Amino acid sequence: MNDERFVEVKNLKKVYDNGHEAIKDVSFSVKKGDLVCLLGPSGCGKTTILNMLAGLLNPTSGDILFDGKSVVNVAPKDRQIGYVFQNYALYPHMTVLQNVMFPLTVGKQKMPKDKAKEIAEKYMKTTQIMELADQKPGDLSGGQQQRVAIARALVQQPKILLMDEPLSNLDARLRLKIREEIRALVKKVGITTLFVTHDQEEASSIGDKIILFNNGVIQQDDLGQNFYLEPNNYFVANFVGNPVIDNFKVQVNNGKIVGSDFEINVDDLDKSRFKRDLTDGEYILSVRPENILLGDHGEVSAKVDDVELIGRERILKFTHDGVQARSLVDLETPIKPGDNINLKMRLNRIFLFTKEGERIY
Ligand SMILES: Nc1ncnc2c1ncn2[C@@H]1O[C@H](COP(=O)(O)OP(=O)(O)O)[C@@H](O)[C@H]1O
Numbered sequence: 001m002n003d004e005r006f007v008e009v010k011n012l013k014k015v016y017d018n019g020h021e022a023i024k025d026v027s028f029s030v031k032k033g034d035l036v037c038l039l040g041p042s043g044c045g046k047t048t049i050l051n052m053l054a055g056l057l058n059p060t061s062g063d064i065l066f067d068g069k070s071v072v073n074v075a076p077k078d079r080q081i082g083y084v085f086q087n088y089a090l091y092p093h094m095t096v097l098q099n100v101m102f103p104l105t106v107g108k109q110k111m112p113k114d115k116a117k118e119i120a121e122k123y124m125k126t127t128q129i130m131e132l133a134d135q136k137p138g139d140l141s142g143g144q145q146q147r148v149a150i151a152r153a154l155v156q157q158p159k160i161l162l163m164d165e166p167l168s169n170l171d172a173r174l175r176l177k178i179r180e181e182i183r184a185l186v187k188k189v190g191i192t193t194l195f196v197t198h199d200q201e202e203a204s205s206i207g208d209k210i211i212l213f214n215n216g217v218i219q220q221d222d223l224g225q226n227f228y229l230e231p232n233n234y235f236v237a238n239f240v241g242n243p244v245i246d247n248f249k250v251q252v253n254n255g256k257i258v259g260s261d262f263e264i265n266v267d268d269l270d271k272s273r274f275k276r277d278l279t280d281g282e283y284i285l286s287v288r289p290e291n292i293l294l295g296d297h298g299e300v301s302a303k304v305d306d307v308e309l310i311g312r313e314r315i316l317k318f319t320h321d322g323v324q325a326r327s328l329v330d331l332e333t334p335i336k337p338g339d340n341i342n343l344k345m346r347l348n349r350i351f352l353f354t355k356e357g358e359r360i361y
């Protein structure tokens with residue numbers, strides 16, 4: 001039993017035939033029954049990883065283990081994987097029932113039609129598509145097609161479910177609803193799931209943990225809240241968070257952090273948060289907009305360029321040192337564009353990054 005490392009990826013690399021290094025030495029593991037989100041911008045290598053897990057693509061080097069056994073030389077059909085593709089890939093000429101039954105009616109393990117139908121119907125009930133049984137994919141909405149694709153992936157009772165941006169073709173409201181349903185469904189079935197998305201909010205809402213990639217490299221493999229509160233580096237801090245984090249160029253000199261019109265004593269920072277010694281030089285000071293507070297006398301004064309309402313909060317946009325920055329305040333704060341404000345940072349919530357993006361504080 002390898003429940004803690006039910007899926008294990010070790011030093012995985014993929015160089016495509018044209019020489020492009022899409023995955024560079026990636027290692028991670030997934031606990032049995034967990035739903036893990038692979039998150040990252042378009043082109044970071046998410047689909048490449050799923051395809052290697054599924055066996056549709058050979059790794060250049062490295063190993064993939066399911067339940068402790070290497071599968072790199074195991075044929076895709078023998079890996080006990082269910083795959084929900086980004087475009088669903090349903091068979092247009094078949095009905096919903098025929099689509100869902102299909103994997104059970106082909107190959108070595110094929111079973112009698114009535115048995116296949118019985119299993120298909122079980123999963124169609126779970127995914128609530130029984131009433132669509134006789135329709136063709138072309139007659140279905142995006143959300144319905146998505147359920148058919150999930151039911152078809154589940155009928156073979158795979159050990160691992162792979163889903164590649166399964167919600168990207170749905171409109172915003174439906175996406176919220178279906179992501180909750182997917183989480184409830186995979187937890188009910190108890191299947192270990194790798195769910196690919198480029199949407200940080202989707203990832204934190206449904207993932208037991210998140211693995212964030214950029215350029216084929218893992219940036220952080222962690223619980224959702226840690227990407228926000230304790231980002232590993234500048235990329236993570238900027239990829240996660242809405243509104244996005246504010247970044248200011250600063251100079252560290254003789255125990256002071258000097259910005260364009262503010263100064264912070266290094267002694268006022270929380271010693272325990274330093275990752276290593278802060279040497280003099282140029283840094284980026286980053287702070288989430290809700291940690292820039294309004295005050296009577298702040299460290300920085302600014303003029304509000306614009307105010308944006310998002311649900312229960314307001315984003316105050318201002319220009320500081322030539323860059324756009326944001327402060328997040330509650331809905332009741334009566335501030336309009338053109339107002340002058342004083343701002344103060346919560347010093348125990350700021351981050352300091354080197355120009356290369358390494359986090360120091
Ligand atoms: N067959 C291929 N040949 C060469 N490069 C590819 C191929 N498929 C994908 N890539 C490149 O590899 C990188 C990762 O692609 P992909 O895994 O599809 O990213 P994602 O799914 O995160 O958007 C991208 O830069 C993409 O252009």
Ligand SMILES: [Mg+2]
Nearest residue numbers: 046047048164
């Ligand atoms: Mg992709």
